[in-house]
Amino acid sequence: MLVIVFLGLLAVALSDDASFTTQLFKLIDVDQDGVIRPSEMIAGYSNDDLNKDGLMTYEEFAAGAHPGSPPLSVEEAFDFWDSIDIEKNNEIDSTCPVVFFYLMDTNKDDEIKPEEFKENYLPVIYSLSKEHGDSKEKA
Ligand SMILES: [Ca+2]
Ligand SMILES: [Ca+2]
Ligand SMILES: [Ca+2]
Ligand SMILES: [Ca+2]
Secondary structure (H helix, E strand, O other): OHHHHHHHHHHHHHHOHHHHHHHHHHHHOOOOOOOEOHHHHHHHHHHHOOOOOOEEOHHHHHHOOOOOOOOOOHHHHHHHHHHHOOOOOOOEEOOHHHHHHHHHOOOOOOOEOHHHHHHHHHHHHHHHHHHHOOOOOOO
16 A cells, blocks of 8 residues: 555656655655654654664565655665665665755754755755666666
């Protein structure tokens, strides 16, 4: 079910970047106060970390909602997150949501507002996947 939600978002992303980021923002902003805080990113992560060991395996990731994931396949999205945390080891550790938060919080006020999210989400994803992308780059 949750995977279907993700695929739905992917379809939206391909047709319209702006509405994709708006939807994504709403998914991450669980208390719906109009800003994303680090705790909300971490909460999204902990939700998917089913056995709560602070490491997300591919199985946990694939089964979860992983709001905030780039519009890629589950394998590629997993690889992407795995490469921005401390170590690329086929597990996503708990630094990942924090790293991602601070990359998007460009004015460093510990909040991500919808405008910041819209402005930074896709550029951050693109620049990170370039930085970490190996041979799987798409033209
Ligand atoms: Ca919020
Ligand atoms: Ca786990
Ligand atoms: Ca890792
Ligand atoms: Ca901010």
